[in-house]
Amino acid sequence: MPNLSDLKSRIASVKSTRKITKAMQMVASAKLRRAQDAAQAGRPYAERFNSVMTGLASSVGASEGGPRLLTGTGSEQTQLLVVMTAERGLCGGFNSNIVKLARVAAKKLLAEGKIVKILTVGKKGRESLKREFGDALLDHVDLSDVKRVGYDNAEKIARNVLSRFNNNEFDVAKIYFSEFGSIINQVPTELQVIPAKFNSAVGEREVYDYEPSEEDILADLLPRAVATQVFTALLENAASEQGARMSAMDNATRNAGEMIDKLTIQYNRSRQAKITNELIEIISGAEAL
């Protein structure tokens, strides 16, 4: 049985932990709202962009000798995995779920005899992949100074990926991020960006004039499509991270509350036991006289 002062300090420490987790939860919920708004605001651009790309790709892409970003290099030997995670932890399974998905994919590719290269965005993903795939890590993009992800961040990442593609460093690129479903539901997702894949299941599309030519426009837009997809992924990730942290911290706060209750009961019982004990001592002392 721990003594009273131990219990008391224990209760105090759990209480202060609860204060911290509660504060983190509130901060996360404020940030989540902002991140959700940003994700919402970015949606019209991404949707329209994709619908235009789908139209363009289905008319030009089928032909031989189309842009390499669309048709690929004709090989799938070397694959680049862009793993996007958060810069901070304490957000439940958010980071580990993304890393797990990427790790499974990487192992599968390696088992098939392919070469895997990894580019990490966000410190947490790098830390967990370093041990296992240290040699495969190509580069790391640090976003820890970025308060709010902007299109320019996405553009930089896309440029990094594209210049490696142009130097024939890989054949296929996939990005890993977490899609935001709701506060309690974030889905780790894999998306192939190079060669670009667009939903070709659209029906009738309008016949456009193109200025400059269709091929030139496509060549101009494909690199931007990569940036747009990366940007969407960053936004989704930001919202997911805050959502995951919010529910993780909510759980932590609740657990701390339960622990405090338990400890308080224990504290009261031992205090009572001590008092009873002292009384018995006094009474038996008096009787002995």
Next chain:
Amino acid sequence: MADAMNFDLVCPERSVASFMAIEVQLPGSEGDMTAMINHAPILTTLRPGILSASGADGITEYVVTGGFAEVKPDGVTVLAEQATKRSSFTQEDMDGLIEGVKVLLDLSDEATQNSAGKTYADALALAGTLGFSVA
């Protein structure tokens, strides 16, 4: 306004403008063009330049830094990388734009350099029109 059409100006980060416009002047990469209602469908890339849309409350001018525009009989959708109202476009924005193009100019592969060279010239022309200096 019987002859108005939808005009949408969207950036990756947010939607900048969305209203009914009578005509929209676009800085196309191959030359300026004006779109009005019932224009034939056309898809064009944009150069850094000034886009002006005349709607119910007069003409609004935006500085766009590139992207593309989709013209349809019932409206115009502009997907710009960056779009700012001309009145709130500052020297700093201009510097940022020039800086961004210079990064592309330094890249190794030839195709990017060619298109970046043209964009650079367009950006300089834009700076001239707006009366900004270029470092």
